[in-house]
Amino acid sequence: MSAPTMRAFVLDAPGRCSVQEVPAPVAVPGEVVVDVERVGVCGTDVEFFTGEMAYLVEGDSTYPIRLGHEWAGTVAAVGDGVDRSWLGRRVMGDTMLGDRTCRRCRRGHQHVCAHRQEVGVRGRRHGALAEQVAVPAWSLHALPDAVDAVLGALVEPGGNALRAARATGAGPGDRALVLGPGTIGLLVAMFLRAAGAEVHLMGRTPESLAFARGLGFPHVWTEAGLPDLPFDAVVDASTAEHLPALALDLVEPAGRVVYIGLAGRPSTVDTRTLVLKDVTAVGVLSASPGLADTIAAYAGGAVDPRPLVAATVGLDEVGSVLAGRPPAGAGPGPKVLVDPHLR
The missing domain is CATH 3.40.50.720 (NAD(P)-binding Rossmann-like Domain)
Structure with missing residues (x-):
């Protein structure tokens, strides 16, 4: 029996990308697998597409890379040691994944950990421009009913x-x-x-x-x-x-x-x-210290970022978006979201 696969957006080199069938993630101990519902396309993703991202020069990131760090979805599987109450919960996750042992992490600054991974950005941590993404359970933030997948995918930029x-x-x-x-x-x-x-x-x-x-x-x-x-x-x-x-x-x-x-x-x-x-x-580097309060602001209506979304596309259109070509029928907003399950 073959291992399960999923569709994911893969950037092989500047300007060279495709949607590929890749192995589906497995929930290893301490992590969860999330069914991705929405992902934001970010300026950082564009820098990887053009090859201008500083992490590429510094060696913190290399091609091929699977992008996507502004996401929301539903927990589909949990690994050993993870509270099973996460199953079926709607979540978004922190992009910055510190090692949780260094001095910076112990002082509450895991987002500037020298050894951090960044989801879809740094340290070979696959991103969410895919049907599923695997992340540590400790990085999750639960989304209340008032924060749907669209708002959930806007929590990370909102935290910044x-x-x-x-x-x-x-x-x-x-x-x-x-x-x-x-x-x-x-x-x-x-x-x-x-x-x-x-x-x-x-x-x-x-x-x-x-x-x-x-x-x-x-x-x-x-x-x-x-x-x-x-x-x-x-x-x-x-x-x-x-x-x-x-x-x-x-x-x-x-x-x-x-x-x-x-x-x-x-x-x-x-x-x-x-x-x-x-x-x-x-x-200001990261959204990490502001994620919880951003979710609360969206849920309470103090800030409504929905008008910023110009369009929602599928994985097959991501390359065109990164190349600067707006989707057909896009509105005037600056943000494009991706539904990985949209065909």
């Missing part, structure tokens, strides 16, 4: 955005500027608005600016048209290498700058400006 919004310290009476109205930038803006801040967004294309206005953000600008206003906090959620320095220039003295976007090439900031303005700068 929530951490960035909180890092600004902005609330009622504060004015915050978000650079880059992509998925993360718009989610940051939503969390800032929920916190009571006056939110401004800066982008490049008329389409992205119009979409942001349609989400109820009236203060939307291009770089050239940015008004001369005091910004108590600035979040750089872009991929433009000159914007980290601009964020520092724009923030008010004693304000806060949060860096969550990554440019393809090194960016520079003048630390003299940082010091002389008495600015606090924060970098």
Whole structure:
């Protein structure tokens, strides 16, 4: 009797991908197998597709790779040592899988563990652009009924955005500027608005600016048209290498700058400006510490990211999406979701 297989999206080299029949995962001790219902296509996935992902240069990731780290699904099998109550539960999972023994992990910072795996990204941990994915049980977060598969697949980017919004310290009476109205930038803006801040967004294309206005953000600008206003906090959620320095220039003295976007090439900031303005700068890498609160925010309706989803496609269309070709009939939002069971 042959071993069971499943369909999975496999990236063999930059620009070279296919949907393949691969061995279905087995729930080894301490892990679960999840039937994947939705997966988000992320900018990190695009960087692997183009070959620009920094982990490839550093040797933390290699081809072939099975992508997909923003996911939601239902637990189908559990390994030895796992509470069987997980069976049949709707879940999403942390992308960052620390070794749980090092100093960083013991101090609660497993998302920056030097030996971490990242689901669909780093350390040969297969991702969720497949019909099933295997992950450690300790990485799971249960989803309440109010958070369906669409919202569940948006928890991981939401966790990053929530951490960035909180890092600004902005609330009622504060004015915050978000650079880059992509998925993360718009989610940051939503969390800032929920916190009571006056939110401004800066982008490049008329389409992205119009979409942001349609989400109820009236203060939307291009770089050239940015008004001369005091910004108590600035979040750089872009991929433009000159914007980290601009964020520092724009923030008010004693304000806060949060860096969550990554440019393809090194960016520079003048630390003299940082010091002389008495600015606090924060970098945000991971959603890990913000996942539970993001689920609660979605469940309670404080933030609704559904309008960000432009389309839902099957595995066979992932390569086209990564190549920058929008699906037929796609809406104006920046996020594409994948249903691995859609044909």
